[in-house]
Amino acid sequence: MKQKDENRWVEDVLNSMEGVEKARPAEDLYGKIERRIAVPLTKGHTISLTTFSAATASIVLLIVLNMMALTGNSRKHDNGRQDEVSSVARYYDITNESEGPGI
Amino acid sequence: MQAEEILYLVAKGDKSAFGQLYAMFKDKVYNTCISYLQQSSEAEEATQDVFVEIYHNAVSYKGGASVSTWIYRITVNKCLDRIRYNNRQKRFSFITSIFSKDTGELRHDKPHFEHPGVGAKNRERAGLLFSAIRQLPENQQTAFILKQVEGLSQREIAQIMDIGEKAVESLLQRAKSNLRKKLSDYYNSSEGL
Structure with missing residues (x-):
């Protein structure tokens, strides 16, 4: 008896959608769709050629400036080392002219 | 037109x-x-x-x-x-x-979902049915919804799902069997409450 009740209940639930009315969308839905199709379709993220050129130029400029800064620094560093060596030589008085054959 | x-x-x-x-x-x-x-x-x-x-x-x-x-x-x-x-x-x-x-x-x-087209008499049962449908695998869900809710023929469902009619029949049988099991479990658990 219990099994029979259970089976009947299950079948009633399974058939509960029979003859049901179709759900209808809201009246303003078509307006929303029209607004969406009015917007031009863009596939992925597109950028204009001007923006792309400006970005490329900025990156190139940044790389060039960095390279200039690096090479300038190393040249300055080399000059600094040379100054240091000459001042030490001057301090000990070991310039080329004073170098004797005995040293 | x-x-x-x-x-x-x-x-x-x-x-x-x-x-x-x-x-x-x-x-x-x-x-x-x-x-x-x-x-x-x-x-x-x-x-x-x-x-x-x-x-x-x-x-x-x-x-x-x-x-x-x-x-x-x-x-x-x-x-x-x-x-x-x-x-x-x-x-x-x-x-x-x-x-x-x-x-x-x-x-x-x-x-809890209430389908707007369901009358007051069947509202609770339809709600339970939709909860059970939600737990079905995708292809069984599709076959069941298109058949039971949309009322499409097995031939139309086969064309939509791009499978054979026999496959649709098998999906519907499996969907119903799974739903029966889930609903039986619910029936037995709610009886004990």
Whole structure:
């Protein structure tokens, strides 16, 4: 008896959608769709050629400036080392002219 | 005018033809969407997605299948995409809830669904049926919704799902068997309450 009740209940639930009315969308839905199709379709993220050129130029400029800064620094560093060596030589008085054959 | 002719005009950018096509298919699309997504706001968004795709891809309709089949195919795919997205969100919300100081309840869980077309007599039963449908695998869900809710023939379902009629029959049998099991479990557990 219990099994029979259970089976009947299950079948009633399974058939509960029979003859049901179709759900209808809201009246303003078509307006929303029209607004969406009015917007031009863009596939992925597109950028204009001007923006792309400006970005490329900025990156190139940044790389060039960095390279200039690096090479300038190393040249300055080399000059600094040379100054240091000459001042030490001057301090000990070991310039080329004073170098004797005995040293 | 036939749906094929209307779609041909839509492909040419005819807005009034698009309006006609919308009037012809809006209920079918929305009804299918609400059966899958079980929330009116989500179903409306999915319906929008379907018609926007129809408008932009009308050119790609090559015949073969009927316009109705083509539109149902788009609808099913859009709904399944949304369900997959929602499931990903739900998983993510579960992970975040482990670390949150809140109650830990899943914020993305759906509330109890009431199909707008169901009368008061069947409302509770239909609600239970939809809860059980939600737990079915995707292809069983599709076959069951298109058959029981949309009332389509097995042949139409086979064309929409791009499978054989025998396969549809098997999917429907498995769907019903799974639903019977889930509903029996519910019946027995609620009896003990």
